[in-house]
Amino acid sequence: MAYDLILQNISRHISLTQEETSLFTSMLQPKKIRKRQYYLQEGDICKNVAFVTKGCLRSYNVDQNGHEYIIQFAIEDWWMSDMESFSKQKPAVVNIDALEHTDVLMIAKPDLDRLLIEVPKFERFFRILAENAIIAHQTRIRESIALYASERYSNFVARYPKMAQRLPQTQIAAYLGITPEFLSKIRSELAKKH
Amino acid sequence: MAYDLILQNISRHISLTQEETSLFTSMLQPKKIRKRQYYLQEGDICKNVAFVTKGCLRSYNVDQNGHEYIIQFAIEDWWMSDMESFSKQKPAVVNIDALEHTDVLMIAKPDLDRLLIEVPKFERFFRILAENAIIAHQTRIRESIALYASERYSNFVARYPKMAQRLPQTQIAAYLGITPEFLSKIRSELAKKH
DNA sequence: CGTCTATTTGAATGTACTCAAAAGCGGTGG
DNA sequence: CCACCGCTTTTGAGTACATTCAAATAGACG
Numbered sequence: 001m002a003y004d005l006i007l008q009n010i011s012r013h014i015s016l017t018q019e020e021t022s023l024f025t026s027m028l029q030p031k032k033i034r035k036r037q038y039y040l041q042e043g044d045i046c047k048n049v050a051f052v053t054k055g056c057l058r059s060y061n062v063d064q065n066g067h068e069y070i071i072q073f074a075i076e077d078w079w080m081s082d083m084e085s086f087s088k089q090k091p092a093v094v095n096i097d098a099l100e101h102t103d104v105l106m107i108a109k110p111d112l113d114r115l116l117i118e119v120p121k122f123e124r125f126f127r128i129l130a131e132n133a134i135i136a137h138q139t140r141i142r143e144s145i146a147l148y149a150s151e152r153y154s155n156f157v158a159r160y161p162k163m164a165q166r167l168p169q170t171q172i173a174a175y176l177g178i179t180p181e182f183l184s185k186i187r188s189e190l191a192k193k194h
Numbered sequence: 195m196a197y198d199l200i201l202q203n204i205s206r207h208i209s210l211t212q213e214e215t216s217l218f219t220s221m222l223q224p225k226k227i228r229k230r231q232y233y234l235q236e237g238d239i240c241k242n243v244a245f246v247t248k249g250c251l252r253s254y255n256v257d258q259n260g261h262e263y264i265i266q267f268a269i270e271d272w273w274m275s276d277m278e279s280f281s282k283q284k285p286a287v288v289n290i291d292a293l294e295h296t297d298v299l300m301i302a303k304p305d306l307d308r309l310l311i312e313v314p315k316f317e318r319f320f321r322i323l324a325e326n327a328i329i330a331h332q333t334r335i336r337e338s339i340a341l342y343a344s345e346r347y348s349n350f351v352a353r354y355p356k357m358a359q360r361l362p363q364t365q366i367a368a369y370l371g372i373t374p375e376f377l378s379k380i381r382s383e384l385a386k387k388h
Numbered sequence: 389c390g391t392c393t394a395t396t397t398g399a400a401t402g403t404a405c406t407c408a409a410a411a412g413c414g415g416t417g418g
Numbered sequence: 419c420c421a422c423c424g425c426t427t428t429t430g431a432g433t434a435c436a437t438t439c440a441a442a443t444a445g446a447c448g
Binding site: 180 | 425426427428429
């Protein structure tokens with residue numbers, strides 16, 4: 001069943017009745033996003049939140065020199081949206097696109113608003129989801145100001161081994177806030193130590 | 195009335211009945227934290243969430259070389275806790291202390307758990323609070339990997355002018371992830387341009 | 389008033405970036 | 419299935435951003 005993964009994800013924090021599950025799944029819209037295809041473009045308003053069932057998304061922005069800075073990756077079992085654009089319905093400051101052919105389940109903003117009212121348990125679910133995101137973000141902030149690039153890279157590989165395997169180094173570099181050239185040098189230094 | 199500020203803070207996102215307000219305020223414990231005094235120490239379990247009514251708190255950690263890295267400041271009208279320690283009741287990885295003589299209103303973990311059950315509106319309140327924190331954290335992550343220290347400092351001053359005025363430069367430097375000496379040099383460069 | 393901490397300034401060093409060029413790898417079409 | 423094209427990764431030289439250490443000055447607090 002195609003909803004297994006998302007229902008399991010939700011059951012980690014709240015339990016749903018049969019009817020609540022039906023209401024929830026009736027709101028889910030499947031969508032395929034091909035590699036390099038945009039899910040959300042800077043300036044657009046984010047109308048859905050996405051749950052990845054296959055593939056990989058990234059949210060990022062681009063500065064005036066054309067450099068990309070990655071805010072977040074989302075592989076299978078991760079949620080993705082531009083929080084600011086989605087929750088306040090204002091133009092997005094980031095882009096979201098697919099690094100691989102990707103399958104998502106989307107929930108539209110009006111549906112989610114209705115869900116939160118009809119099944120308040122989901123307020124709890126999304127509160128916990130948000131709190132966990134805060135914890136991860138604080139760790140990342142701490143590391144980005146306290147650690148050297150080589151340490152940040154080692155921690156990234158240790159924390160997200162699946163992502164580190166499948167992501168191109170250019171993307172990891174853009175997440176760590178370094179150039180691809182410098183990441184290559186870091187990796188060759190780390191390799192020497194074995 | 196001492197609860198004005200916190201009730202106004204809450205009313206920005208949800209509205210409470212008379213009884214809900216009474217239940218909520220009955221859970222608030224006032225506490226004074228003197229300058230340099232700890233509110234939470236690394237390794238302890240965070241038993242309360244704090245709302246600052248006067249003064250200034252900071253959460254930070256210290257590396258093996260004794261350098262401090264500041265995760266967050268909280269002045270009047272801000273909430274502060276170690277999210278991970280408080281919500282999962284595990285040992286804190288950060289310290290929280292006062293940079294000024296500070297007054298807070300605290301809510302104990304068991305009280306908050308009960309509040310969330312008895313008044314589910316608070317699930318919504320804390321979800322929105324968490325989502326706003328995520329937006330701020332993502333902005334900070336983006337700036338910390340994309341901008342030079344001088345740009346991060348200018349943005350900090352523009353975004354939090356009240357904090358920039360009252361905080362010592364050492365603390366701002368520890369928040370931006372640079373040395374106090376380098377911040378001093380940045381400031382003298384910026385001053386030249388006038 | 390005196391002590392302690394915060395800030396400034398300078399010289400030497402280290403981390404990370406830019407630019408350029410070559411080598412490796414993967415997907416696509418013929 | 420191979421050849422090609424485009425993109426990713428590697429390597430090197432020169433440069434810029436940021437740190438360390440040291441010492442002098444200014445400022446805050448009891």
